[in-house]
Amino acid sequence: EVQLVESGGGFVQPGGSLRLSCAASGFNFEDSAMHWVRQLPGRGLEWVSGLKWSGEKVGYADSVKGRFVISRDNSKSSLSLEMNSLTTADTAIYYCTKGKYQLLESPSEYWGQGALVIVSS
Amino acid sequence: DIQMTQSPSSVSASVGDRVTITCRATQNVAQWLAWYQQKPGEAPKLLIYGASNLQSGVPSRFSGSRSGTEFTLTISNLQPEDFAVYFCQQAHSVPLAFGGGTKVE
Numbered sequence: 001e002v003q004l005v006e007s008g009g010g011f012v013q014p015g016g017s018l019r020l021s022c023a024a025s026g027f028n029f030e031d032s033a034m035h036w037v038r039q040l041p042g043r044g045l046e047w048v049s050g051l052k053w054s055g056e057k058v059g060y061a062d063s064v065k066g067r068f069v070i071s072r073d074n075s076k077s078s079l080s081l082e083m084n085s086l087t088t089a090d091t092a093i094y095y096c097t098k099g100k101y102q103l104l105e106s107p108s109e110y111w112g113q114g115a116l117v118i119v120s121s
Numbered sequence: 122d123i124q125m126t127q128s129p130s131s132v133s134a135s136v137g138d139r140v141t142i143t144c145r146a147t148q149n150v151a152q153w154l155a156w157y158q159q160k161p162g163e164a165p166k167l168l169i170y171g172a173s174n175l176q177s178g179v180p181s182r183f184s185g186s187r188s189g190t191e192f193t194l195t196i197s198n199l200q201p202e203d204f205a206v207y208f209c210q211q212a213h214s215v216p217l218a219f220g221g222g223t224k225v226e
């Protein structure tokens with residue numbers, strides 16, 4: 001059974017930083033692209049960032065480029081998102097997702113339960 | 122960047138109805154279009170990938186099609202468990218944009 005478990009969410013002040021982690025199991029982690037997708041409570045979905053199975057190709061939404069850094073550790077089946085210079089607009093539920101293919105350009109086949117990030121003073 | 126325009130934003134339907142949701146891309150995304158279903162309090166679930174391929178375990182009353190840059194999700198014989206929000210996403214090039222969502226109520 002595929003499992004994606006996010007951790008690291010919480011409350012942070014504007015300008016602060018937070019690191020999200022995702023522990024993956026139930027599939028060959030090295031065979032899949034991985035993504036972060038966020039959702040403002042009661043709102044739509046926004047693709048945040050993703051990376052190819054090897055980690056050599058990454059992508060970011062314009063809204064987070066230069067502030068967020070995605071990384072993966074295939075030896076530990078883990079995905080991370082380092083979020084810096086946070087603003088209230090970054091308040092959302094952050095989902096870790098497994099891509100259906102190895103390519104970065106891959107739909108999200110499985111989703112974690114989400115981690116809530118609240119940016120507020 | 123490619124933008125996705127989804128319509129309608131909401132649709133009122135009854136059990137047994139046929140529901141159609143449309144998603145239009147601002148550029149050619151070929152077959153790289155996915156559809157998701159999200160129920161309250163749950164993470165989205167992949168329904169269709171490659172514009173028309175049914176994800177494993179998804180009922181056959183769900184179907185997808187493409188005409189150029191316009192994509193359609195059709196739910197035939199709507200069931201009570203199908204009342205949810207549906208999103209499209211282009212998986213052609215980053216950023217992998219989502220449509221705004223359609224609530225089936």
